Amino acid sequence: MKLITAIIKPFKMDDVREALSEIGVAGVTATEVKGFGRQKGHTELYRGAEYVVDFLPKVKLEIAVSDDVVDKAVETIVKAANTGKIGDGKIFVTNLEQVIRIRTGETGEDAI
């Protein structure tokens, strides 16, 4: 099992969610986060006072999947979240030791 962590542009969240639903991924956790990468920040002006905003708003999606779905899911996210412009985000894939469904106590891939 793998945990896919995708940092994407906020306005791409709906596209990604729909695309994932189409390939049968059943659960996603979304968090509003802030960060910066190569895109860096931008400046804002208030009555002539300039502020540099380093951290930009992004959405972090966390998706637990079984090994056979990982590649398909990653490919789907990349396709849906891509705008071709700097700041599209990143995807991290990590090993997942265990998954437990709280209601039934099921474990492993049955709980995904």
Add this chain to the structure above:
Amino acid sequence: MKTKNNYKYIAFVLLLIPGLVSAAELNQANTAWILTSTALVLFMTIPGLSLFYAGLVRSKNVLSVLMQCFAITCMVSILWLAGAYSLIFSDGGNMQKYLGGMSKAFLPDISTTSLTGDIPETVYFMFQMTFAIITPALIVGAFAERMRFSAMLWFSGLWLCLVYVPICHWVWGSGWLASLGVMDFAGGIVIHINAGVAALVSALVIGKRKGFPTTAMPPHNMTMVVTGAGMLWVGWFGFNAGSTLTSDGRAGMAMLVTHIGASAGALTWMFIEWKRFGKPSVLGIVTGMVAGLGTITPASGFVGPVGALVIGVTAGIVCFYATQVIKRKLIIDDSLDVFPVHGIGGITGSLLTGVFAEASLGGIGLADGVTIGHQVGVQALAIIVTIAWSVTFTYLILKGLDSCIGLRVTSDEEVQGLDQVLHEETGYLDI
């Protein structure tokens, strides 16, 4: 005499026609409009100005600003009853040129039939009170995010008594500036210059916010700022068009020029920013609107629509550059730009009133035999006197309070935010 007797006779006849006139000299149309205006002007402070200011500060201080405006509203109302109203508007006997008397403190003789002019005195008292409320509330923007609440209360109360009361009496209570013929229709001098100058002094005495100007301190909620600004604009119709104390064409003209002044100021500020910084900003357009309104205020009962257009455009230009100078050149932390917008706007408008009140420039005309030069001279004198008085007493009050109870929260408390430290509350709850 004859005219008056005739008038009474007509009034008596009218009284016989049911529903036409209810009391001998009460004007119901005027009363209805001033009742409405009173509500509009109070609405400017709570919640108009409160929201405007609250959106401009950081989220950790949002409640402190709302609280300051609210508490000032309550406190000034009580002080108004306790003697402020009386010291401005009742007869001061030998001292009348400088201060009124105390005969109306706690309104001992007032009843539902007492009149001031042709409106109930209760209504007059309330209408004038709403102006006294917003003036110290404007100053809050200068020392926002760092002043102790108790010091703010003391300051606002003392400032009302020592600065607002005398200046308001001189200009509007038949005091010595009024006898010189100063023209301040709805408060360019009494309110905007007075509060603007006090704001600048406050910012200098209390000092910069921790981290200013290197740390980013952007407005935490721009939608709140725009909401408050819109309420200010609407409320300002009561402020200016109510100041005729009549429900007639002059009030209509005051409303018209107020609106034109606001629109012109807003667009001017927007275009300057657009040209200079590349983008028209939301904060820019609403700030220009406030500048336009503050600047048209002293002129609003005296000038015509074209005069208002010139005054509004001038407000946008002058107040924009004043803001840049205060913030970026002089590095003074007048946190919400009260002085450059209200102080400079008030000065500009009060001077231009002397010009555009002239009949040939579309105004209602200067007094007989008075030239533009003379009137501008009188305006300038009143402005200088107000600045000198406001600077002196604002400084003395603040220095006195600083040595007695301290003006500022500690550096750690400032970092934590006034909402938690002073009020043990937060504006926005996380999980």
